[in-house]
Amino acid sequence: MTAFETDLMAVAGRVEPALADLLAAATPEPGRVHAAMAHAVLGGGKRLRPYIVIKSADLFGVSEAQAMRTACALELVHCYSLVHDDLPAMDDDALRRGRPTVHRAFDEATAILAGDALLTLAFEVLADPATHPAGAVRAALVAELAKAAGAAGMVEGQMRDLTAEGRFSDDGRPLALGEEDVLALQGMKTGALFCFAATAGAILGGASEEDRARLSRYGAALGRAFQIADDLLDEEADSAAMGKETGKDREAGKATLPVAIGIAAARRRLGAALGEARDLVTVFGSRADALTAAADFAGNRSS
Amino acid sequence: MTAFETDLMAVAGRVEPALADLLAAATPEPGRVHAAMAHAVLGGGKRLRPYIVIKSADLFGVSEAQAMRTACALELVHCYSLVHDDLPAMDDDALRRGRPTVHRAFDEATAILAGDALLTLAFEVLADPATHPAGAVRAALVAELAKAAGAAGMVEGQMRDLTAEGRFSDDGRPLALGEEDVLALQGMKTGALFCFAATAGAILGGASEEDRARLSRYGAALGRAFQIADDLLDEEADSAAMGKETGKDREAGKATLPVAIGIAAARRRLGAALGEARDLVTVFGSRADALTAAADFAGNRSS
Numbered sequence: 217m218t219a220f221e222t223d224l225m226a227v228a229g230r231v232e233p234a235l236a237d238l239l240a241a242a243t244p245e246p247g248r249v250h251a252a253m254a255h256a257v258l259g260g261g262k263r264l265r266p267y268i269v270i271k272s273a274d275l276f277g278v279s280e281a282q283a284m285r286t287a288c289a290l291e292l293v294h295c296y297s298l299v300h301d302d303l304p305a306m307d308d309d310a311l312r313r314g315r316p317t318v319h320r321a322f323d324e325a326t327a328i329l330a331g332d333a334l335l336t337l338a339f340e341v342l343a344d345p346a347t348h349p350a351g352a353v354r355a356a357l358v359a360e361l362a363k364a365a366g367a368a369g370m371v372e373g374q375m376r377d378l379t380a381e382g383r384f385s386d387d388g389r390p391l392a393l394g395e396e397d398v399l400a401l402q403g404m405k406t407g408a409l410f411c412f413a414a415t416a417g418a419i420l421g422g423a424s425e426e427d428r429a430r431l432s433r434y435g436a437a438l439g440r441a442f443q444i445a446d447d448l449l450d451e452e453a454d455s456a457a458m459g460k461e462t463g464k465d466r467e468a469g470k471a472t473l474p475v476a477i478g479i480a481a482a483r484r485r486l487g488a489a490l491g492e493a494r495d496l497v498t499v500f501g502s503r504a505d506a507l508t509a510a511a512d513f514a515g516n517r518s519s
Numbered sequence: 520m521t522a523f524e525t526d527l528m529a530v531a532g533r534v535e536p537a538l539a540d541l542l543a544a545a546t547p548e549p550g551r552v553h554a555a556m557a558h559a560v561l562g563g564g565k566r567l568r569p570y571i572v573i574k575s576a577d578l579f580g581v582s583e584a585q586a587m588r589t590a591c592a593l594e595l596v597h598c599y600s601l602v603h604d605d606l607p608a609m610d611d612d613a614l615r616r617g618r619p620t621v622h623r624a625f626d627e628a629t630a631i632l633a634g635d636a637l638l639t640l641a642f643e644v645l646a647d648p649a650t651h652p653a654g655a656v657r658a659a660l661v662a663e664l665a666k667a668a669g670a671a672g673m674v675e676g677q678m679r680d681l682t683a684e685g686r687f688s689d690d691g692r693p694l695a696l697g698e699e700d701v702l703a704l705q706g707m708k709t710g711a712l713f714c715f716a717a718t719a720g721a722i723l724g725g726a727s728e729e730d731r732a733r734l735s736r737y738g739a740a741l742g743r744a745f746q747i748a749d750d751l752l753d754e755e756a757d758s759a760a761m762g763k764e765t766g767k768d769r770e771a772g773k774a775t776l777p778v779a780i781g782i783a784a785a786r787r788r789l790g791a792a793l794g795e796a797r798d799l800v801t802v803f804g805s806r807a808d809a810l811t812a813a814a815d816f817a818g819n820r821s822s
Binding site: 242243244247248249250253296300303305306323324325326328329331332333335336337339340342343344345350351352353354355356358359362363365366367368371372374375378379383384 | 545546547550551552553556599603606608609626627628629631632634635636638639640642643645646647648653654655656657658659661662665666668669670671674675677678681682686687
C-alpha cells in the first residue's frame with residue numbers, strides 16, 4: 217500500500233463515524249428511513265470526495281471539524297445519487313460495493329425516501345453553525361453544492377446519460393455522442409461534485425478568488441481523469457474476458473470517451489487531465505502533495 | 520368568491536411567474552429535466568403555502584421580493600414531494616390536479632430526477648444573496664426547511680404513512696393507529712411544511728423568538744386543520760356516493776383521524792385546531808386577518 221493509500225484509508229476511518237453521528241442526529245428514532253440511510257452511507261467506499269475536501273481545506277488552515285462536516289455533506293449527496301441511480305427505473309443495479317442496493321435490501325419506496333432524506337440532510341449539515349461561524353460561508357457552501365448537484369449539474373448529467381442510452385428516443389437506439397458532448401455530460405455527472413470537493417476548503421478558509429478558481433479547475437481535471445479511468449477499466453475488463461475491444465458500456469450505449477474517440481486517444485486525454493490537475497496545484501508547493509497524489513490515484517485506479 | 524379567495528388567487532398569480540423565472544434560471548437549456556420540473560410546478564395549485572409565507576412576512580415588514588423567493592423555495596419542496604409520492608413505488612397516482620402525473624407525462628426516471636432537482640433548487644434559491652442580505656438568515660432558512668422536509672419531518676411522515684398501510688408488514692394488513700400516532704404522522708408529513716411557511720417570514724424579518732414560536736404553533740395548528748379537513752372530505756365524498764360511513768382512505772388503511780376516532784370526534788378536533796390557530800395570531804391584531812382567513816380556508820374546504 218502506498219503512503220497515499222494509507223492516508224486515504226486513515227481519513228476514511230474518520231469520515232465513517234462522523235457520518236454515523238450525523239445520521240443518528242438527523243432521525244428521530246432508529247426506524248426504517250434511518251436504516252436505509254445508514255445502509256446507503258456507512259460501511260464502505262474510498263471516501264475520495266471527503267478526502268479532497270479535507271486536504272484542500274488544509275491548504276487554508278481550516279479546522280478538521282469544519283472540513284469534516286463539509287466533507288460529510290458532500291458524501292451524503294454522493295450516496296443519495298447512488299441510491300437513486302441504482303433504482304429499477306434508472307440503472308436497475310442489484311449490487312453496490314458487494315452489498316445489495318438499497319431498493320433490494322429494503323424496497324423501492326424506501327430507497328426513494330432514503331435518497332431524498334440524504335440529499336436534504338446534506339444541506340441541513342452545511343447550514344448548521346457548527347459547520348462555520350459565518351452565515352455567509354455556510355450559505356455559500358449550500359449554494360455551491362446545490363448548483364453542483366442540481367439541474368445544471370449532476371441531475372442533468374444523469375439525464376443526459378440516460379438519454380445517450382436511447383432511453384427516450386423512438387427506436388431506443390443509443391446516440392452517438394462526440395468528444396465534447398461526452399466531456400460535457402461527465403463534467404456535470406461526475407465532475408461537478410469533484411469541483412465542489414476541491415473548492416469547499418477554499419470557501420471555508422476564505423481563500424482568494426484566484427485560489428478558489430484554481431481549485432475548481434483542479435477538481436474538474438481530477439473528475440475528468442476519474443471518469444476516463446473508470447471507462448477504460450470497463451473496456452479493458454471486458455477486453456480481457458471477451459477477447460475483443462468492446463466493453464459493456466459500449467454495448468449499453470453508455471456515453472464514454474473510449475467509445476467516442478477510441479481507447480488510445482482516451483488514454484492520452486487521461487494523461488493530459490492528470491498533468492493539468494498536477495500543474496494547477498504546484499503553486500501550493502509540497503502542501504498540495506496529497507491533492508496531487510489524489511489525482512494520480514483517481515486516474516490510475518485498477519478497481 | 521370571498522375576499523380571502525380573491526387575495527389567495529392574486530398571490531398565486533404572482534407566485535406563478537416567480538416560479539417560472541427560478542426554473543428558467545436553474546437549468547442550462549430547456550431540456551427534459553426542465554420540462555418535467557415545469558410540468559410539476561407550473562400551472563396549478565392554490566399556492567396556500569406560499570400565501571402563508573408572504574402574509575406572515577408582511578407582519579414583520581419583509582419585502583415582497585425576499586418573501587416571494589422564500590415562498591417559491593417552499594413550493595418547490597412541496598411540488599417535489601408530490602412528484603415522488605405519486606411514483607408507482609409510492610402512491611402510484613396517474614393524475615394530479617387533473618393532469619397526468621410527471622412519471623405518466625414523462626417516465627419514472629425523469630420523475631425521480633425532476634423531483635431531486637426541485638428539492639435541490641429550493642436550497643439553492645434560499646442560499647442566494649437575493650433572498651436576504653444576511654448570510655445567517657439565509658442559512659437559518661436552509662436549516663429550517665431541511666429539518667421540515669427531511670428524515671425528522673416530511674420524509675419520515677411519508678414513511679410512516681406507507682408503514683401504516685401495511686406496506687412493510689408480513690401480512691400486508693394496515694396498522695390500527697391511535698389518535699396520537701396519526702397526529703404525529705400528519706404533523707411530520709403535512710404540518711412541518713406549514714410550520715416552515717408560517718415561521719419563514721419571522722426569520723426573514725428578524726422577529727423575536729416569541730413571535731417565531733407563536734407562528735410555528737399557528738402553522739402546526741393550520742396544518743392539522745388542513746389534514747383533518749382533507750380526511751373528512753374523503754369520508755364524506757364516499758359517504759354520499761356509497762351510502763355508508765367508510766371512505767376510500769379507510770379501505771386503503773390510510774392513517775387518518777376519522778378512521779382513528781370517528782367522524783364526529785375528528786370534526787371536533789378540526790374546530791379546536793382552527794380555534795387554536797386563530798387565538799395564536801390575535802396578538803397581531805387586524806394585520807393577521809389574512810392568516811386567520813387562511814386557517815379557516817384550510818379547515819373548511821369543500822375541495
